[in-house]
Amino acid sequence: MDLTLKVWRQPGPEAEGRFETYQAKGIDEHASFLEMLDLVNEQLTEEGIEPIAFDSDCREGICGTCGVMVDGEAHGPVENASVCQVHMFNYSDGDTITIEPWRAAGFPIQKDLIVDRTAFDEIIAAGGYITVPTGSAPEANLTPVDKPIADTAFEAAQCIGCGACVAACPNGAAQLFTAAKVSHLNLLPQGQPERYERVVNMVEVMEEYFGSCTNHGECQDACPKDISIDFIAWLNKDYRKASFKQMRAS
Amino acid sequence: MPVDQKLDLDAKIPDGSLEDKWDNHRFDMKLVNPNNKRKFDVIVVGTGLAGASAAASLGELGYNVRCFTYHDSPRRAHSIAAQGGINAAKNYQGDGDSIFRLFHDTIKGGDYRSREGNVYRLAQLSVNIIDQAVAQGVPFARDYGGLLDNRSFGGAQVSRTFYAQGQTGQQLLLGAYQALMRQVDRGSVTLHPRTEMLELVVVDGRAHGVVVRDLGTGEISSHSAHAVVLATGGYASAYFLSTMAKNSNATAAWRAHRKGAVYGNPCYTQIHPTCIPQSGDYQSKLTLMSEGLRNDGRIWVPKDPDETRPPEDIPESERDYYLERLYPAFGNLAPRDISSRAAKRMVDAGHGVGPQKNGVYLDFAGAIERMGVDGVEAKYDNLFQMYEKITNENPYRVPMRIYPAPHYAMGGLWVDYNLQTSIPGLFALGESNFSDHGANRLGASALMQGLADGYFVIPYTIGNYLAPMLGESPPPTSHEAFAEAEAEVRDKVFGLLSVNGTRSVDSFHKELGRILWDYCGMSRTAEGLEKARSEIRTLRDEFHKDVRVLGENETINQSLEKAGRVQDFFELAELMTVDAHHREESCGGHFREEHQTEEGEALRDDENYAYVARWRFRGLGEDPELIPEPLEFETVTPSTRSYK
Numbered sequence A: 001m002d003l004t005l006k007v008w009r010q011p012g013p014e015a016e017g018r019f020e021t022y023q024a025k026g027i028d029e030h031a032s033f034l035e036m037l038d039l040v041n042e043q044l045t046e047e048g049i050e051p052i053a054f055d056s057d058c059r060e061g062i063c064g065t066c067g068v069m070v071d072g073e074a075h076g077p078v079e080n081a082s083v084c085q086v087h088m089f090n091y092s093d094g095d096t097i098t099i100e101p102w103r104a105a106g107f108p109i110q111k112d113l114i115v116d117r118t119a120f121d122e123i124i125a126a127g128g129y130i131t132v133p134t135g136s137a138p139e140a141n142l143t144p145v146d147k148p149i150a151d152t153a154f155e156a157a158q159c160i161g162c163g164a165c166v167a168a169c170p171n172g173a174a175q176l177f178t179a180a181k182v183s184h185l186n187l188l189p190q191g192q193p194e195r196y197e198r199v200v201n202m203v204e205v206m207e208e209y210f211g212s213c214t215n216h217g218e219c220q221d222a223c224p225k226d227i228s229i230d231f232i233a234w235l236n237k238d239y240r241k242a243s244f245k246q247m248r249a250s
Numbered sequence B: 001m002p003v004d005q006k007l008d009l010d011a012k013i014p015d016g017s018l019e020d021k022w023d024n025h026r027f028d029m030k031l032v033n034p035n036n037k038r039k040f041d042v043i044v045v046g047t048g049l050a051g052a053s054a055a056a057s058l059g060e061l062g063y064n065v066r067c068f069t070y071h072d073s074p075r076r077a078h079s080i081a082a083q084g085g086i087n088a089a090k091n092y093q094g095d096g097d098s099i100f101r102l103f104h105d106t107i108k109g110g111d112y113r114s115r116e117g118n119v120y121r122l123a124q125l126s127v128n129i130i131d132q133a134v135a136q137g138v139p140f141a142r143d144y145g146g147l148l149d150n151r152s153f154g155g156a157q158v159s160r161t162f163y164a165q166g167q168t169g170q171q172l173l174l175g176a177y178q179a180l181m182r183q184v185d186r187g188s189v190t191l192h193p194r195t196e197m198l199e200l201v202v203v204d205g206r207a208h209g210v211v212v213r214d215l216g217t218g219e220i221s222s223h224s225a226h227a228v229v230l231a232t233g234g235y236a237s238a239y240f241l242s243t244m245a246k247n248s249n250a251t252a253a254w255r256a257h258r259k260g261a262v263y264g265n266p267c268y269t270q271i272h273p274t275c276i277p278q279s280g281d282y283q284s285k286l287t288l289m290s291e292g293l294r295n296d297g298r299i300w301v302p303k304d305p306d307e308t309r310p311p312e313d314i315p316e317s318e319r320d321y322y323l324e325r326l327y328p329a330f331g332n333l334a335p336r337d338i339s340s341r342a343a344k345r346m347v348d349a350g351h352g353v354g355p356q357k358n359g360v361y362l363d364f365a366g367a368i369e370r371m372g373v374d375g376v377e378a379k380y381d382n383l384f385q386m387y388e389k390i391t392n393e394n395p396y397r398v399p400m401r402i403y404p405a406p407h408y409a410m411g412g413l414w415v416d417y418n419l420q421t422s423i424p425g426l427f428a429l430g431e432s433n434f435s436d437h438g439a440n441r442l443g444a445s446a447l448m449q450g451l452a453d454g455y456f457v458i459p460y461t462i463g464n465y466l467a468p469m470l471g472e473s474p475p476p477t478s479h480e481a482f483a484e485a486e487a488e489v490r491d492k493v494f495g496l497l498s499v500n501g502t503r504s505v506d507s508f509h510k511e512l513g514r515i516l517w518d519y520c521g522m523s524r525t526a527e528g529l530e531k532a533r534s535e536i537r538t539l540r541d542e543f544h545k546d547v548r549v550l551g552e553n554e555t556i557n558q559s560l561e562k563a564g565r566v567q568d569f570f571e572l573a574e575l576m577t578v579d580a581h582h583r584e585e586s587c588g589g590h591f592r593e594e595h596q597t598e599e600g601e602a603l604r605d606d607e608n609y610a611y612v613a614r615w616r617f618r619g620l621g622e623d624p625e626l627i628p629e630p631l632e633f634e635t636v637t638p639s640t641r642s643y644k
């Protein structure tokens, strides 16, 4: 099939960006969205135009490296999929597709479609871990975890850290990501000792970088892993409890 | 020239019985007093399972760690994609597992081309890994009693594989990444994301630093330390189409090799039996369907090569469940090399299925009948969804189609028992080293090895190396060795930018991959390998004359990044063919058509080839030097590998 692409080009973090129009010709319907971009890049290289910079790595929907707005939707038109899992059979011959980077204050654009998501790592560094030294862990089966709890923790833990939730949010908030991370650990018995400290520290860093959550719910629809906004409620509950505890302590 | 260097080629396997080697060794090793650890600088390159676990553990011990990764976040390393699971000899299922059995399965699975001492240690440490991961909050699958669940994997008859649905690698890596970020927060680890190591720096015969390029700004800088740890992953992406992440490459290990570190068993690459078959030329990679699926899926092809009916209309009697027929004891769980070759033989004989007749069926109809859709969903749903997204076919209704694809590198930098390469002060961990898997890696054992190396081996062995250096500062980055290494990096980077040829980097990589796949893939012949070597050289020359890398150094430039990596693949690819050519036997992932049994199985030659092939670099275009490391088997007796 033949397509027309409108792609955001921006040579660097400080430079101005603009849309450019390219033709994508002879695309196989089984190609993935990123393979389609590969092909366009081959064509651009031949023409002496610098290829479009975009991030991707595993191309299996798990590393969370890729992520662009496609026609205004984070990761494109397929539900519960990251853009590497979108295949061209979702499009028809002659379609025009607009591709741009995540737009959010917390994710500065680096080049073309690439943004900087290190703020996510900083949220994790603030408390998204369990303080267990290497080599001194107790025998694993000494701490049974009820299956429903383990399964819910797993659901939260599936977040791939792609940032689609932030990009989809009208406020550029990172609540869904933070909630997924906090809930994963705060649900498990292993996470209890640091539960309230964790939520406060992580939320603090989150607020430094990202906008505030006003419950639009767009994040859940955009999330390739179908992370539920129920976790945001969980986050808020733990956060309130933690603030209460802090108040009492002081 | 590095070639004159005196290399440390002793494997340093400790004395004593297998069970005691690691304990004795831990006791014998020198220690660094807790207060002195912060006086030592360690560079860790890579944040996959091996690198993240190593950096986290070393930071926690108190070493001053600098950690580099070309990913934008450590959590994105290729390890994240591992699906199936991780082995551990916990014997939770009471089905006859033990440390010795895991050791034995691994040695046998690797076709008796790995070291007994290392493999036994790996089996011993496997149990600690699970404890560690669970304590970190890794949400492994659990049964209704709340205890950990297991499944089985290729090459084993016990259930010892721990898993988190089809996302085990993700969950384990997040555990290690979080432990790493905790150290970053404490200030014991400094993280350098989006930074690529492009050269190793050797001063007075010891590894003392790296030269890196900032992938955002193009800045080239030097970093000096007491020791350097490479955990930079494997090189199966040399084949272009593989299950590896797009950015996986061989650069770090290869440049260390050029600086003198010897390479081990480069021709041992693993072809994984269960990937989605290639559907067209546009394809950028192949997707693995976890081997865990073979627990319940049955593999078959139509008996009639001219079969045209849809699979559900083909009666049982006209199907060939060839793995169950050929290897009744292991059936669909036969090891990877065996299953892969069997699939190839079926497809080559015209029994292939799918639009291009390039696959075999992996059928869940029986499992759905037995466990219900719900049961299958509970176990495999995310894998089924992944398959559907890619193929547009619903595997609950039609059988999956699978075919082998390059997946894992058993070869890599040669290391001794301490995980030290032949250059003192340079350590290699995880898939970047050659150790533990022999000629074939059994499923669920790479995650195990990466984490064992990072959490439980390197924290001890690096102390032993560093202890005698107390009070010594690492050489300053103004040292001429750094200047030379930086100059080499600049030459390479600006050289690639100035070729200004006509062909894209990817077009070269694709062509190189095709040569490797055709002649150094699932089966090899002397003639084919000779041909491959000369074709690789010709294509390499063309690459240097005709590659087109647009843009500049001072910004993100992905073509430039790729070009540097493909340049190294060309050199490594040649070594792979040399190694495959010299090894006149078949073993594990290395199948030489000249050496097979009457039934078409691999024919090993223990008399002449029971060694690790160690290769020393002697300059580009020169023949590398072979320095074999003989393997000694004291506990197991190498026998013909039978899965019947």
Ligand SMILES: Cc1cc2nc3c(=O)[nH]c(=O)nc-3n(C[C@H](O)[C@H](O)[C@H](O)COP(=O)(O)OP(=O)(O)OC[C@H]3O[C@@H](n4cnc5c(N)ncnc54)[C@H](O)[C@@H]3O)c2cc1C
Pocket (backbone or CB within 6 Å): B045, B046, B047, B048, B049, B050, B051, B068, B069, B070, B071, B074, B077, B078, B079, B080, B081, B082, B083, B084, B085, B086, B168, B169, B195, B196, B197, B198, B231, B232, B233, B234, B243, B244, B245, B248, B249, B251, B252, B288, B407, B408, B429, B430, B431, B432, B443, B444, B445, B446, B447, B448, B450
């Ligand atoms: C699809 C798939 C499924 C798999 N499933 C399983 C499984 O179920 N069980 C199992 O045991 N194994 C599995 N494996 C194998 C296993 O995942 C890998 O062998 C293992 O994760 C490798 O880990 P690593 O830490 O050695 O390297 P990687 O995870 O590859 O990490 C390499 C790191 O090095 C960095 N790096 C590399 N070069 C440079 C450089 N020059 N400069 C800076 N940084 C650099 C990268 O940024 C990255 O951080 C699977 C593999 C694949 C592809």
Ligand code: SF4
Pocket (backbone or CB within 6 Å): A158, A159, A160, A161, A162, A163, A164, A165, A166, A176, A177, A180, A219, A222, A223, A224, A225, A226, A227
């Ligand atoms: S919560 Fe969902 S959308 Fe947000 S980062 Fe995680 S996976 Fe991506």
